[in-house]
Amino acid sequence: MKIFKNIKKNIFIYIFLVAILSVVLIFSSFMYKNISSVNKKNNYINSYFNIPNIYMMMTTYTLADGPYVDKLDKEYDDGGLYTFDAQLFNQADKKGIKNFGVTRQGVYASYSIEIEEVKCNKKFIQTEPQQVYQQDYPNLGIFINDLFGENIKFPIERGRNFKTKDFKEKEYLPIIAGCDYMGSFKIGDALNIKVNKGYMETEEKFVKGKIIGFLEKDTELMTYVGGSEIINANKLVLIGLSNEYKYDAGFFGVFRETLNGVVETKNPLEVEEKIMELARTMGYEGKGNIIKLSYMKDAFNDYVEFNDSSYSSYYKIFGISLVASLVITILSIYLIIRKNKYDYGVLLINGATKNKIRNSILLENLIILLIADVIGIILSLKYIGAISPLVFIGYNLVMMVIVLLTSSLILKNKKTIEFINFNEQNN
Amino acid sequence: MSILKLKNINKTFDTKSEKVVALNDISLEVEKGDFIAIVGTSGSGKTTLLNILGLLDQKTSGDYWIEDKKIEDLTEKEIARLRNENFGFILQNYALINDYSVYDNIKIPLDYRYKKFSNHKAGRKIKDIAKNLNIGEKLKQPAKNLSGGQKQRVAIARALINDTKIILADEPTGSLDKKHTEEILEIFKELNEMGKTIILITHDEKVASICKKIVHIEDGEIVNE
Ligand SMILES: Nc1ncnc2c1ncn2[C@@H]1O[C@H](COP(=O)(O)OP(=O)(O)O)[C@@H](O)[C@H]1O
Numbered sequence: 005m006k007i008f009k010n011i012k013k014n015i016f017i018y019i020f021l022v023a024i025l026s027v028v029l030i031f032s033s034f035m036y037k038n039i040s041s042v043n044k045k046n047n048y049i050n051s052y053f054n055i056p057n058i059y060m061m062m063t064t065y066t067l068a069d070g071p072y073v074d075k076l077d078k079e080y081d082d083g084g085l086y087t088f089d090a091q092l093f094n095q096a097d098k099k100g101i102k103n104f105g106v107t108r109q110g111v112y113a114s115y116s117i118e119i120e121e122v123k124c125n126k127k128f129i130q131t132e133p134q135q136v137y138q139q140d141y142p143n144l145g146i147f148i149n150d151l152f153g154e155n156i157k158f159p160i161e162r163g164r165n166f167k168t169k170d171f172k173e174k175e176y177l178p179i180i181a182g183c184d185y186m187g188s189f190k191i192g193d194a195l196n197i198k199v200n201k202g203y204m205e206t207e208e209k210f211v212k213g214k215i216i217g218f219l220e221k222d223t224e225l226m227t228y229v230g231g232s233e234i235i236n237a238n239k240l241v242l243i244g245l246s247n248e249y250k251y252d253a254g255f256f257g258v259f260r261e262t263l264n265g266v267v268e269t270k271n272p273l274e275v276e277e278k279i280m281e282l283a284r285t286m287g288y289e290g291k292g293n294i295i296k297l298s299y300m301k302d303a304f305n306d307y308v309e310f311n312d313s314s315y316s317s318y319y320k321i322f323g324i325s326l327v328a329s330l331v332i333t334i335l336s337i338y339l340i341i342r343k344n345k346y347d348y349g350v351l352l353i354n355g356a357t358k359n360k361i362r363n364s365i366l367l368e369n370l371i372i373l374l375i376a377d378v379i380g381i382i383l384s385l386k387y388i389g390a391i392s393p394l395v396f397i398g399y400n401l402v403m404m405v406i407v408l409l410t411s412s413l414i415l416k417n418k419k420t421i422e423f424i425n426f427n428e429q430n431n
Numbered sequence: 432m433s434i435l436k437l438k439n440i441n442k443t444f445d446t447k448s449e450k451v452v453a454l455n456d457i458s459l460e461v462e463k464g465d466f467i468a469i470v471g472t473s474g475s476g477k478t479t480l481l482n483i484l485g486l487l488d489q490k491t492s493g494d495y496w497i498e499d500k501k502i503e504d505l506t507e508k509e510i511a512r513l514r515n516e517n518f519g520f521i522l523q524n525y526a527l528i529n530d531y532s533v534y535d536n537i538k539i540p541l542d543y544r545y546k547k548f549s550n551h552k553a554g555r556k557i558k559d560i561a562k563n564l565n566i567g568e569k570l571k572q573p574a575k576n577l578s579g580g581q582k583q584r585v586a587i588a589r590a591l592i593n594d595t596k597i598i599l600a601d602e603p604t605g606s607l608d609k610k611h612t613e614e615i616l617e618i619f620k621e622l623n624e625m626g627k628t629i630i631l632i633t634h635d636e637k638v639a640s641i642c643k644k645i646v647h648i649e650d651g652e653i654v655n656e
C-alpha cells in the first residue's frame with residue numbers, strides 16, 4: 005500500500021487523531037510535572053501553590069492562634085481589633101478597614117541576617133547571597149516560628165527536625181542549615197547571628213543559635229514576598245524563633261502571608277462571623293471561589309485536602325482524555341477500514357493478504373503516532389518544561405497494541421468476499 | 432490435462448432469513464487456451480462461480496483443482512499466492528484504486544508477487560503493456576481521471592502484468608458503451624489468440640458470442656454446455 009497516499013486520503017481523520025494523541029501526551033507531561041513535584045518530598049511546601057488557578061479558587065481565612073485570634077500588639081490594640089490572614093485578601097485598605105498589618109509585612113520582607121561568628125573556630129564563609137525575596141536584601145536565613153516549625157517536617161539529611169521544646173529554649177535558637185554548610189559545621193555547633201532589620205527598624209540584634217540538623221540537598225522552599233518564589237535552600241539556614249520573636253517569623257509565611265485583615269468587635273465570639281461577613285462584602289464568594297475559615301493549625305491540612313481534591317479532578321480529566329483517545333483511535337481505524345474497503349478489495353484480488361493490509365494500517369498509525377509524539381514533545385518542552393519518557397513510551401506501546409488488536413479484529417471478522425463485493429458498493 | 436477443474440461444487444449462503452443455494456452441483460473443466468463465456472441472468476450464480484474459481488470465496492462442498500493442485504485446507508497466505516500467480520481479474524467496475532496513478536494500479540500484482548521484480552524490470556514491463564493497450568500516455572495520471580474505456584484497459588494491463596495463464600472477467604463490458612465494448616472484446620480475442628485462457632462472465636448473449644465456448648447457468652446450475 006502507498007502509505008502516504010492513504011494517509012492523505014484519510015487526512016481529516018488522521019489530523020483529528022494526531023490532535024487528540026498529542027493533547028494526551030502534553031497532558032501527560034503536565035500531570036507528570038505536577039505529580040512528580042508533589043511526590044518529591046523536597047517540594048512539598050511549594051506543591052500547595054504550584055497550580056495557580058487552583059490556588060486562586062480558594063480564599064482561606066486563617067486565624068492565627070488560640071480559640072479565636074491573635075490580638076494585635078498592645079501599641080495598636082484598642083481592645084476590639086482582631087487580625088487574620090487571608091490568602092487572597094489584599095484589599096483591606098478598601099472598604100475603610102484599618103490596615104494595621106502592613107508594618108509587619110514590611111518588617112518581615114526586609115530581614116537580612118549574617119552569621120557573625122562561629123564558635124568551634126570554623127570560619128563561616130558567606131557565598132553569593134540568595135536574592136530571591138527582594139533584590140536589595142541578601143538573605144541567608146529564614147525565621148520559623150513555633151507553629152510552623154512544628155507543623156512542617158523538613159527533609160533532613162543529618163540531625164533532626166524542629167521540636168516544640170526547641171522554641172522554648174531561651175539561650176540558643178535551633179538552626180537547621182542548608183546542605184552546603186555540612187562541610188563547615190557540625191551538629192551542635194553554636195553560631196552568633198547578627199540580625200539586621202533594614203526596613204522599619206535600624207537597631208541591630210544579635211541572637212545565638214545552635215545547629216540541630218542539615219537539610220537534604222536541593223530542598224526547595226516556597227516564599228511569597230513579592231510573588232511566589234521557589235527557593236533552593238542549600239545555602240539557607242532555618243532559624244527557629246522563640247515566642248518573643250514570634251511575629252518576625254512571618255518571613256517564611258506559608259500561613260502568614262498577609263497580616264492585613266482586621267475586624268473590629270468587642271465580642272470575641274463574633275470574630276468568625278465578622279470575618280466571613282467581610283469576605284462576602286469583598287466579593288470573594290461565588291464565581292467558583294470557596295470561602296473557608298480555619299484555624300492556623302488546621303490551615304495546613306485544609307490546603308493539602310483542597311489540593312488533593314483539585315488533583316483528583318486532574319486525574320479525572322486525564323483519565324477521560326486517555327479513554328477518549330483510545331476510543332477515537334479504535335473508531336478511526338474502523339472508519340478508515342470502512343472507507344478503504346474497496347481499495348483493500350482491489351489489493352486482495354491481486355494477491356494481498358489481510359495480514360499485509362493490517363500491517364499497512366499499523367504502519368500508517370505508527371507514522372501518525374510519531375507525528376503526535378514530535379508535536380507532544382515539542383509543545384511539552386516549550387510550554388510545560390518537562391516530559392516523562394516513560395509515559396511517552398508506555399502510551400505509544402499501548403496505542404500500538406490497540407491499533408494492532410483493533411485492526412486485526414476488524415479484518416479478521418470480515419471475509420475476503422465482503423471486501424470485493426464491488427457491485428454492492430457501487431449500486 | 433485441464434487447467435481448472437470443478438467437480439460437484441455447491442455453494443450456499445447462510446443469510447439471517449434463509450439459506451440461498453447459489454451454486455448447485457457444478458462440474459466444469461477448463462482447458463488451456465479456452466475462451467469460455469459463462470452466461471446467465473442476474474442472480475443465476477455467475478459471480479459466485481467466478482469467485483470460487485478465483486479463490487475469492489470458498490465452496491461449500493465439492494472439489495476444485497488448479498492444474499493438478501487440489502484446493503483444500505490452504506492458509507490465507509497460500510491462497511493469496513495462488514491467486515496472484517494464476518489469475519488476472521477484470522471486473523465490471525474496473526476495481527482500480529482511484530488515488531493511485533495508472534502506473535501504480537498496473538503494478539499492484541507485482542507488489543504482492545512471491546518473487547519480486549526489480550523496479551527497473553517492473554517499470555519496463557508496465558510501460559510495454561500500457562503502450563500496447565494505448566494507455567502509455569496516461570501512466571502518471573491518477574486512475575480517477577480516466578474514461579471508462581481507459582479504466583478497463585488499465586484493468587486489463589493489470590491482469591496481464593503478472594503473466595498469469597488465466598484471466599477471469601466478470602461483466603467486463605457491463606459499464607461500457609457499444610464502441611468501447613467492441614474495442615475491449617477485440618483485446619480479449621487477441622489475448623486468447625496469444626494463448627491466454629479466458630473465462631468471461633456476461634448476461635449478454637452478444638458478448639458471449641465472441642467466445643469459443645458458452646456455458647449457460649440458471650439458478651446455480653449449468654443447463655447445457
Ligand atoms: N454474500 C452473499 N450472501 C448471500 N447471498 C448471496 C451472496 N452473494 C450472492 N448471493 C446470492 O447468490 C445468488 C447468486 O448471486 P451472484 O453469483 O452474484 O449472481 P450473478 O452474478 O449471476 O448475478 C443470488 O441469489 C444472490 O442473491
Ligand SMILES: [Mg+2]
Nearest residue numbers: 477478479601
Ligand atoms: Mg454478477
